Amino acid sequence: MSLEILWRYAPSLLSGFGVTILCWSVGAAIGLIVGFAIALLQRLRLAPLRWLLRIYIEIIRGTPFLVQLFLLYSGGPFIGLRLEATTAGILGLGIYSSAYFAEAFRAGFSAVPLGQIEAATSIGMTSLDILWRISLPTMLVATLPSIVNLLIILSKETVVLSIITVPELMYQMQTMAAETFTAFTAIFAMAIFYWLLVEAISRVGQRVERRVTAFMTPARAS
Amino acid sequence: MSAPTIELKDVGKSFGALEVLRGIDLTVNKSEVVCLIGPSGSGKSTLLRCVNFLESYDVGDIRIEGKLIGYEDRPDGGRSLMRGRALREMRCEIGMVFQHFNLWPHMSALQNVTEPLQRVRGLPAAQANERAMQVLTRVGLADKAPAYPGHLSGGQQQRVAIARALAMQPRLMLFDEPTSALDPELVGEVLEVMRSLASEGMTMLIVTHEMGFAAKVADRIAFLDAGRIVAAGPPRQVFHESQEPRVRQFLQTYHDRNSF
Numbered sequence: 001m002s003l004e005i006l007w008r009y010a011p012s013l014l015s016g017f018g019v020t021i022l023c024w025s026v027g028a029a030i031g032l033i034v035g036f037a038i039a040l041l042q043r044l045r046l047a048p049l050r051w052l053l054r055i056y057i058e059i060i061r062g063t064p065f066l067v068q069l070f071l072l073y074s075g076g077p078f079i080g081l082r083l084e085a086t087t088a089g090i091l092g093l094g095i096y097s098s099a100y101f102a103e104a105f106r107a108g109f110s111a112v113p114l115g116q117i118e119a120a121t122s123i124g125m126t127s128l129d130i131l132w133r134i135s136l137p138t139m140l141v142a143t144l145p146s147i148v149n150l151l152i153i154l155s156k157e158t159v160v161l162s163i164i165t166v167p168e169l170m171y172q173m174q175t176m177a178a179e180t181f182t183a184f185t186a187i188f189a190m191a192i193f194y195w196l197l198v199e200a201i202s203r204v205g206q207r208v209e210r211r212v213t214a215f216m217t218p219a220r221a222s
Numbered sequence: 223m224s225a226p227t228i229e230l231k232d233v234g235k236s237f238g239a240l241e242v243l244r245g246i247d248l249t250v251n252k253s254e255v256v257c258l259i260g261p262s263g264s265g266k267s268t269l270l271r272c273v274n275f276l277e278s279y280d281v282g283d284i285r286i287e288g289k290l291i292g293y294e295d296r297p298d299g300g301r302s303l304m305r306g307r308a309l310r311e312m313r314c315e316i317g318m319v320f321q322h323f324n325l326w327p328h329m330s331a332l333q334n335v336t337e338p339l340q341r342v343r344g345l346p347a348a349q350a351n352e353r354a355m356q357v358l359t360r361v362g363l364a365d366k367a368p369a370y371p372g373h374l375s376g377g378q379q380q381r382v383a384i385a386r387a388l389a390m391q392p393r394l395m396l397f398d399e400p401t402s403a404l405d406p407e408l409v410g411e412v413l414e415v416m417r418s419l420a421s422e423g424m425t426m427l428i429v430t431h432e433m434g435f436a437a438k439v440a441d442r443i444a445f446l447d448a449g450r451i452v453a454a455g456p457p458r459q460v461f462h463e464s465q466e467p468r469v470r471q472f473l474q475t476y477h478d479r480n481s482f
Contacts, residue, residue, distance in 0.1 A: 119324035119383075122274050123338045123390060124314030126306070133337065137328040 002185055009176045016172030017193060019086065023168060024155045027093025031154070032147075034094060035101025042106060053102075060099035066160055068096055073164045089161035089168075097154050104150060108143030109135060141212050148205030152198050159190075169193060225288030226251045227394050227425045228273060233282035235268060242268050243279065244449045250394070253423040257436040257457075260446035261472055266429045269446065270396050273427065274316045275309060286312060287393065314342050317387030317395040321402050323379040325371040331358065331382045332367040335389050343390065357385040361415050377408030384415055394425040401432060433476055437461055445469050 006013070038053050060068070072081075072095075073088040083091065112135045120130045162170035170190065177186035228250040235243040242265045250256045258266040271277035272284060275292035284291050291312050293301040304312075325334050335354035339345045345353070358364050361381040371379050380400055387395060397416065401409040413435050420426060420439050430436055436443055436457060443460040445453040447468045453460050461473065 113324075115320060115322050115324035116326055118276055119318075119320065119326070119386075120338075122276055122313055122316070122318040123387070124310040124342045125338060126310065126341075129341050133341065134326055138326075141328070 002180075002182055005176070005180050005182050005185060006189055009172070009180075012172045013169065013176070013189070016167060016169040019166065019168040020155075020158050020170075020197075023086065023089050023093060023161055023166065024158050027090045027158075028097060028151055028154055030090070030094025031097030031101050034098035035103075036105055038098065038102035039105035039109060042102075043109065057099045057102055060096060061103075065092070065096050065157055066163065068092055069160060069164055085161075085164050085166045088164060089158075089166040092161075093154060093157065096157070097150065100150050101147070104143050104146045105139070107146070108139040111142040112138045144205070144209050144212065148202065148209070151205070152201050155197055155201060156194060224252075225285065227254070227287060228427060229283070229285045229288075230269075230273075231283045231285075233269075233272065233279050233284060235272065235277070235279045235281075242449050243272070246282070246449075246451060248444060248451065248454075250425060250427055252425055254441045255420045255424075255426045255428065255439055256442045256444060257440040258427065258429045258444050258446060259431070259433070259436060259472075264446040265449040266446050267398050270398050270427060270429050273396055274313050274318055275304075276318075286316065310342075314338075314390055315393045317390060317392035319380070319383050319387055319395065319397045319400050321399040323371070323376070323383045323403075325379055325383055325386070327371050330368050330370055331363060331374065331385075334371070334382055335386045338386065339389055353389055354385070357389045358382070360388070361385045362411075375408060376404045377411045380404065380412045381415055384412075384419075388419075394427065395419070397426065397428040397430070399429050399431065401430070431476075433461070433473070445472070447472075 038057070042050050042053055044050075069088070069092040072092050073083060073085065076083055076088065116134055116138065117130055120134045125134070158168055159170040161168050162174060165171065173186040173190050177183045226249045228248070230246050230248040233243055233246040234241065246269060248256070248269075258269060260266055268277055272279045273286075273291070275284075278292060289312065292304050292309065294304050294308070295301050325331075326337070329337060332351065332354050335357060336347070336350040339350040339353060340347065343350075355364060355367065358367055361384055363378060363381055363385065366374060366378060366382070371382070374382065384400075400416070401412050404412065409432070413432065416426070416428070416435075417439055428436075428440070438457075440457050442455060443453075443457050444451045445460055445464075445466070445468070453464045453466045453469045455464075460469065464470065
């Protein structure tokens with residue numbers, strides 16, 4: 001362990017950490033939005049559309065992230081899609097995670113008790129009102145633990161972006177290790193960085209979960 | 223003479239090969255209280271759920287104040303499903319109370335009542351709150367307005383659910399086994415609210431296993447068995463004078479279970 005080397009590389013490591021956070025947060029945001037849209041569209045009773053979305057999900061879930069990333073970054077130019085490494089990385093994370101988020105949201109929708117929807121239907125609410133006012137809040141609460149879980153997994157998937165030369169933390173660490181022959185220090189520092197990041201995400205997640213479920217936990221049995 | 227509040231004519235419904243309702247004729251006039259009783263699986267709840275078209279029926283007519291619910295007559299003599307808006311307009315005049323309360327857990331008692339007032343009736347927030355507080359006071363729960371359903375007892379939740387339906391000022395109310403999910407000592411408070419509604423002239427169709435309540439409050443009883451009404455009439459007649467073997471057997475079982 002040479003703390004002195006880490007100190008010397010601190011600026012590039014911190015900028016790498018910044019890029020990691022950027023890719024993770026923007027990628028996750030894209031994934032959440034697209035995943036949510038997919039889950040909503042699947043609820044429309046349009047067989048061809050549901051089919052297409054199902055195929056999308058199966059392909060994205062069925063292939064490794066690394067392969068998708070290469071296809072997007074190196075295969076993109078063949079169809080006229082020239083992306084900068086970081087842009088491709090963010091987009092790749094977004095596409096990859098959207099399939100998983102879509103599945104989480106779909107499961108969340110089916111967790112909304114039918115009775116709540118029947119109560120709203122029987123009182124004359126529109127489908128749109130029922131979706132936004134009744135299903136959505138319950139669905140989000142039900143989905144929250146798996147969303148936090150997926151966010152954690154996704155934060156660690158960012159290391160794959162180093163392969164297409166996105167200057168994120170893994171990339172900077174590899175550079176440092178190669179220049180100073182300090183592989184062990186680099187790997188150890190990586191572990192610490194990611195552990196802190198994951199710990200932070202899960203703390204925030206727990207706090208949010210506690211807040212939104214506070215009113216749903218029965219104080220006493222009926 | 224005006225049309226009855228609810229009128230069912232030769233209503234039938236099947237789930238696949240299983241006929242759950244067969245040739246149901248039933249009329250509920252304004253301010254009448256009618257209780258549907260019978261063994262489980264006899265079709266009582268399905269019948270009730272057809273009245274606001276939560277469940278579709280296959281044949282026959284169900285009319286609310288003379289208007290067919292769920293279907294529209296086509297010029298060619300057939301009928302097609304009613305459009306969403308027309309159906310919603312009919313549904314919001316029909317209050318419904320469920321066995322499992324079905325309150326929205328992410329809203330306080332007050333919000334559960336104001337939500338449909340604002341979304342369906344289009345009342346501004348202040349007016350919705352005012353009317354919600356009136357009905358919550360009426361069911362004895364003004365002090366629980368800010369509480370979430372998860373923090374209320376079953377009896378309190380059911381009274382909030384009644385308040386939610388009542389606030390819409392419906393023409394009639396449907397109750398689907400409103401006390402079946404409650405602990406015995408909480409049944410009374412809910413029945414008391416229903417009794418007071420009945421005495422104020424609310425038109426009510428009630429699926430219940432509370433024979434004592436039915437005998438005291440109902441104007442008429444309809445006994446269902448295997449999707450048919452096998453006996454109907456004033457409580458006295460159905461409970462004490464019916465010679466129908468299914469009714470006698472059902473009541474005998476009920477008495478045996480409730481005496482100790």
